[in-house]
Structures are given as C-alpha cells and as structure tokens.
Amino acid sequence: MFPRDVTLTDVERLDRVAARAVETLQMDEDTFRAFYDRTARPVWVYLARITGDRALADDLLQESYYRFLRAERSFDSESHRRNYLYRIATNLAHDRHRSRRGVVSVPVPAEHEPSALASHHDVAGDAERRTDLGRAMAKLKPRERELLWLAYAQGSSHEEIADSLGLRRASIKMLLFRARRRLAALLTGQPGQRA
C-alpha cells in the first residue's frame, strides 16, 4: 500500500506504476545483458531449428526473455537459470506449433545465404547435408527435435535436457534413443531399426 497523495495526477501515478513494474523484473539491466550475451545465440539457434522458421525464432527469442524477466522465481545457479529459459522457449514453441497445426513447416536451411556459402570448403556437400538434415528433422515430432538438438548439437547433459524440457530425468535415455534411431534412419535412408 502506498500513501495517498491527492496532488498526484493520473499520469504521475501511472508513471510510478510503470517504474515499479521495471523494478519487479527478474534482473537488473547489467545482469540481464551479461546473461543475454551468454545465452541469446544458442537459444535462437535452438528455436530456429526446432521451429524451422527463422522469423518465428526471432519473435520467440524476444518473448522468451521477456517471460523470463517477468518470472517470479529464484535460481540456484547459472545452469538452472539457463535451463529455465530453455523451458520457456520450448513451451512457447509448442504453443506456436499447436496454434499453427496444419501449416506444414519444413526447416530447410538457407544454404544460399552468402555467409553460409563463404564459410565452407565443400559448399555443395554441406548444403546437401543440411538440406537432408532439415528434411529429416521436419519429419520428427517437436519433442524429438528438441531432445536431439539439445543432446547432439548443443551437447547438453541428460540432466540439463530434463530440466530444459520439463521431463523426468529417467525417461531421457529412452526418449533420446528412439529419437536418435528415427533420425539416423531418415538420414541414412534406412527405414526401421538397424541391426
């Protein structure tokens, strides 16, 4: 409760309300900026790959950090904080996937972009591999894409994956095994299980 000030105009009062809203954010500016600089790029890459849509990844990245800042939670460690951010990003991607169900989204990489072309020796081979991966990823379930990306592209541990996706740690091994087997079969063109 704040003391009543009859001389305050509505504008001044709302300005105070707005200032208080900024004070209630999860972090101060310096802490946020340092955290953002450490995490934004991997989170964007993760979002771009699990959604298959770069523009959507831009939107979801911004929304993820905003929700993270508004979360009234305390974190034990940097990794706990980072996993929570990934969980927000994952949930947002799921929400968007549900709302866009029916729209086919194939995450074919933008291999024609100059930066992609200039940085690799075997341009044609890389582009082909990336297109194959994009097509194969598009055939997986969102949860499978998330698991595989965190495990094999970002090198997250099973504990980190469980925290980031809100899954039980005990189930990660089996889920990862199934997703990996499925993607490997799609990549190598061998349907079903390998011997």
Add this chain to the structure above:
Amino acid sequence: MTIIECPRESDVLDAVASRKWPHRVSPDLAGHVASCAVCRDVVDVAQAMRADHETVWQEANIPSSGQAWWRAEMRARQEAIRQASRPIAIAQGAALLVVLSVTVVIGWLGWTWIRQTPPTFDLSAVSAQTLTSPLALSLVVALFALAVITPVALYLVLSDE
C-alpha cells in the same frame, strides 16, 4: 532386449565434437563404432547436427542485449500501465452508465409531465401535482443514486491504489 545405450557413447561424441571423427580416432574406437548400432546412430546424428549447428550459429542475427533490455522494459511498463488503468476505465464506464440512466429517467419523467400538464402554466399546481405523483419518487431515487455513486466513482478514479 534392445540396447539403448553404449558405454562408449561419450567417447564417440567427444570424437565428433572435437572433429577427430572419422580420420583421427583410435582404430579401437573406429572398430567399435563399426560393430555398435547405438554408436553408429550417434555418429550419424551428432555429425549432421554439429555441422548444422555451426552454420546456423554463424548465420544467427541476434538483437543486441541493450535492445532486448529496452524492449522488455518498455513492454513491462506498458503492461503495468494497462493494468493500472483498468479500474479507471471501469469507473468511467460506470459513471457514464449512471449519467445515461439518470438522463433517460429525467427525460421520461419530463415527457410524462409535459403531456399531463394543462396548457396554462400554474407553478403551484404543477409542483403539487408532480410531488404527489408516483413518478416523482423514481426521480428522487435516481438523483439520490447519482449523489451516492458519483463520489464513489470519483474515489475510485482518484485514489492511489
């Protein structure tokens, strides 16, 4: 029983991550991968994803941390203002509703009075007639409601919380 993991999986992953796979790994590890379905899958998937990750990483065009903070701050302010303005909007709506109701009642009473009043205007007769009319009671109730609700609406609008 299906084998879902291999104890050498982490060695294989390390080899892929450090770009030692396939040419700079020990023959022992290469031989193991050739005979282990789990590790073969790990190699196929990890190699493809690592390569893709590196490229997408370079292509990522991320807004600066300053921009991200500024946007979040602006949005938090706007949401707080929108939330705080809600009672004001409700009070304003309620006040408007009261004013409209009173206007309608007064208009209706006035129209009734005009229709009932004889063409010759006699103030004392009109006052007596109006005051004893049952419609006059409605007018008094409406005015009383206005007198009570207006301060409440003003309080809601001007109070700090």
